[in-house]
Amino acid sequence: MTFDTVLMVDWSGGNDRGVTPKKDAIWACAARAGATDAPAYFRNRKEAEVWITAFLRTECAAGRRVLAGFDFAFGYPAGFGKTLTGTDDPFAIWDWFANRVEDSPKANNRFDLAGQINALFPGTGPFWGNGLKRDIPHLPRKGLARTDHGMTEKRQAETHAKGAFPVWQLSGAGAVGSQVIMGLPMLARLRHAFGPDIAVWPFEPLTPPIAIVEIWPSLIARAVTETMPDGQIKDAHQVQLLAQTLSRMPASDMTHMLDVPPTNEGWILGLGHEDMLAQAALSPTAPPPLRNDCFAMPQGAYWTPVDEAQKHLRDKLACVTATQTVALQHAAGRFLAQDVSAFRSHPPAPNAAVDGYGFAGPAPTGIARLKLVAGRSAAGAPYGGTVPPGHAIRILTGANLPTGVDTVVLQEDVSASDTEVSFHGPLKRGANARAAGEDMQAGQPILQAGRRITPADLGMLAAAGIGAVTVRKTLKVGVLSTGDELREPGTAATQGQIYDANRPMLGALVARWGYDVIDLGRAPDNRATLRNILDDATRKCDVILSSGGASAGDEDHMSALLEGTGSFALWRIAMKPGRPLALGLWNDTPIFGLPGNPVAAMVCALVFAAPSLRVMAGGAWTQPTGYQLPAAFSKSKKAGRREYLRARVEDGHVTIFPSEGSGRVSGLSWATGLVEMADPAQKVAPGDLVTFIPFNGFYE
Numbered sequence: 001m002t003f004d005t006v007l008m009v010d011w012s013g014g015n016d017r018g019v020t021p022k023k024d025a026i027w028a029c030a031a032r033a034g035a036t037d038a039p040a041y042f043r044n045r046k047e048a049e050v051w052i053t054a055f056l057r058t059e060c061a062a063g064r065r066v067l068a069g070f071d072f073a074f075g076y077p078a079g080f081g082k083t084l085t086g087t088d089d090p091f092a093i094w095d096w097f098a099n100r101v102e103d104s105p106k107a108n109n110r111f112d113l114a115g116q117i118n119a120l121f122p123g124t125g126p127f128w129g130n131g132l133k134r135d136i137p138h139l140p141r142k143g144l145a146r147t148d149h150g151m152t153e154k155r156q157a158e159t160h161a162k163g164a165f166p167v168w169q170l171s172g173a174g175a176v177g178s179q180v181i182m183g184l185p186m187l188a189r190l191r192h193a194f195g196p197d198i199a200v201w202p203f204e205p206l207t208p209p210i211a212i213v214e215i216w217p218s219l220i221a222r223a224v225t226e227t228m229p230d231g232q233i234k235d236a237h238q239v240q241l242l243a244q245t246l247s248r249m250p251a252s253d254m255t256h257m258l259d260v261p262p263t264n265e266g267w268i269l270g271l272g273h274e275d276m277l278a279q280a281a282l283s284p285t286a287p288p289p290l291r292n293d294c295f296a297m298p299q300g301a302y303w304t305p306v307d308e309a310q311k312h313l314r315d316k317l318a319c320v321t322a323t324q325t326v327a328l329q330h331a332a333g334r335f336l337a338q339d340v341s342a343f344r345s346h347p348p349a350p351n352a353a354v355d356g357y358g359f360a361g362p363a364p365t366g367i368a369r370l371k372l373v374a375g376r377s378a379a380g381a382p383y384g385g386t387v388p389p390g391h392a393i394r395i396l397t398g399a400n401l402p403t404g405v406d407t408v409v410l411q412e413d414v415s416a417s418d419t420e421v422s423f424h425g426p427l428k429r430g431a432n433a434r435a436a437g438e439d440m441q442a443g444q445p446i447l448q449a450g451r452r453i454t455p456a457d458l459g460m461l462a463a464a465g466i467g468a469v470t471v472r473k474t475l476k477v478g479v480l481s482t483g484d485e486l487r488e489p490g491t492a493a494t495q496g497q498i499y500d501a502n503r504p505m506l507g508a509l510v511a512r513w514g515y516d517v518i519d520l521g522r523a524p525d526n527r528a529t530l531r532n533i534l535d536d537a538t539r540k541c542d543v544i545l546s547s548g549g550a551s552a553g554d555e556d557h558m559s560a561l562l563e564g565t566g567s568f569a570l571w572r573i574a575m576k577p578g579r580p581l582a583l584g585l586w587n588d589t590p591i592f593g594l595p596g597n598p599v600a601a602m603v604c605a606l607v608f609a610a611p612s613l614r615v616m617a618g619g620a621w622t623q624p625t626g627y628q629l630p631a632a633f634s635k636s637k638k639a640g641r642r643e644y645l646r647a648r649v650e651d652g653h654v655t656i657f658p659s660e661g662s663g664r665v666s667g668l669s670w671a672t673g674l675v676e677m678a679d680p681a682q683k684v685a686p687g688d689l690v691t692f693i694p695f696n697g698f699y700e
């Protein structure tokens with residue numbers, strides 16, 4: 001069984017909770033095909049009911065099948081309904097409550113009703129937990145005060161649901177009894193409002209377009225905790241995760257979960273399938289680790305061309321980050337984990353593109369005179385009536401076109417009195433009007449997985465009714481320097497020591513690329529210490545950029561350690577600047593061992609690490625964006641290697657740094673980008689076009 005839309009609702013039995021979103025209030029979240037909207041907060045039941053009803057109407061009208069879940073019991077232990085209503089029909093209980101529950105946002109009569117129900121049963125109970133100051137006849141404050149009421153404590157479902165509360169308890173932490181009493185009237189009204197279009201599980205066959213099911217978010221409690229974004233309200237996250245999980249569940253699994261024996265007590269969706277649910281809630285979010293041989297370079301040519309090295313990384317690397325759903329305001333710069341389709345059309349309804357007067361077009365050549373109808377249509381305050389032929393209505397930019405209107409004449413082009421407007425035709429039908437969906441149609445794909453979300457994307461997503469998107473978690477990049485000679489900037493250093501220039505530089509580069517930087521400090525040239533640092537780092541990082549110690553010398557401990565993992569590769573790349581690039585996996589975490597020289601470290605980071613990190617973060621491999629500009633320098637270069645020159649643009653010409661020495665870090669600071677010189681031999685004279693790549697061009 002499949003559903004187009006899943007709506008999950010976390011109900012509440014309490015009173016109005018105010019405007020600011022809070023926990024233990026009502027939360028709802030919709031999802032389609034694994035893409036969810038932002039969780040919606042409702043301060044009280046009345047607001048929630050209006051919204052849910054409107055939501056279901058929209059889905060029904062669009063021909064979409066809906067699974068709507070509510071987190072309270074749909075029935076009571078066997079025999080309760082018979083005593084209360086005279087029948088075993090569970091819906092008789094729903095209607096009984098719907099007819100008697102009084103619910104104003106600030107107060108309700110649930111405790112009194114529970115007392116009245118108890119009076120119908122022998123002994124004391126079954127309801128308990130009077131939460132009010134005043135005593136209520138027949139409603140004990142304590143559960144232990146109950147005797148001989150004849151009801152079982154739990155429904156069959158609760159005997160299987162570890163930790164679920166019985167429906168009889170009306171107050172106290174975790175109690176659900178009040179939610180049931182305050183929820184069933186809403187469901188009863190939905191049932192009556194939607195008639196044959198709605199069915200309630202497991203009481204009825206789920207053939208109509210809307211299926212109402214009982215849910216219990218605690219079934220995925222572990223997944224909720226593990227995927228909870230910082231600062232999110234748990235209730236909000238759990239409806240979202242559940243909606244997402246159920247909406248991408250294979251049809252066969254859904255059918256399997258819905259297949260339960262007949263019962264009048266109700267049942268919890270997913271009960272007995274907790275492992276499957278938990279896995280579905282977690283598993284697609286964590287990609288498998290990279291293969292141990294992902295950096296293995298076929299032996300052959302001694303120096304590997306840059307293009308070949310890049311192609312290898314592009315082919316062998318994959319995304320390493322789990323998915324997470326975030327609200328739009330946190331989505332800029334993140335990589336989409338799945339395709340996104342418009343939730344609603346944009347514009348949602350035909351509307352006016354200018355301030356003016358709306359009428360049924362076209363207007364023929366000559367003077368048009370139209371009678372004005374009383375009232376107007378403004379943005380957010382549409383006109384509810386119909387505009388008859390021969391009439392016009394005052395309309396403002398962004399206002400919906402009323403029935404009878406398809407064309408708008410600009411206010412500057414009319415002479416208007418209180419009762420009439422006139423203007424010179426012709427005017428085409430549809431002039432100055434925007435058609436519904438002319439920008440985006442509901443259901444139309446608008447962004448693809450792998451897209452890095454831009455500010456403009458946020459505008460488009462919001463307009464298309466998307467409140468939240470499933471993205472990749474931000475890549476965590478460790479930055480490590482190695483070498484006994486290194487000292488921390490700002491501390492004392494002897495003549496034999498140098499300051500660690502790479503770590504601040506690479507850390508800032510990674511931050512600019514949009515990833516989380518994890519400072520791994522400096523490692524001495526000592527194998528045991530480096531091993532400990534790497535062990536600790538791989539627990540905190542998705543990938544590590546280290547510099548120094550990457551060659552095959554006596555003190556190149558990074559190479560030596562990675563050698564022992566079976567995943568090590570030392571790439572000799574035909575490139576200047578650049579010494580070997582050491583690559584390997586430590587505890588499944590990829591390490592880019594960059595050269596120690598700051599210039600080579602930075603250039604290798606731009607040329608190899610930037611596109612690789614993008615792939616690991618969930619994006620696509622991108623070639624840098626360069627520009628052909630005339631050179632202001634001359635240079636002749638040998639065949640057989642790629643060269644990158646520190647460069648900047650002055651007066652439209654590319655200037656290079658006078659020294660090519662790879663220790664000259666001042667040249668990096670001077671430069672705003674690199675000139676890329678292709679592998680064959682080349683002579684550049686002033687005025688010749690060269691490829692200039694701004695530093696930003698390496699990651700955008």
Ligand code: AMP
Pocket residue numbers: 481482483485486498499500501502503547548549550551595596597598
């Ligand atoms: P290595 O690759 O460890 O042999 O280092 C090559 C050169 O880069 C040596 O001159 C190192 O002192 C220098 N170097 C290594 N790491 C850094 C660093 N973090 N900051 C500045 N220079 C470095």
Ligand code: MG
Pocket residue numbers: 482483484548549555596
């Ligand atoms: Mg070293």
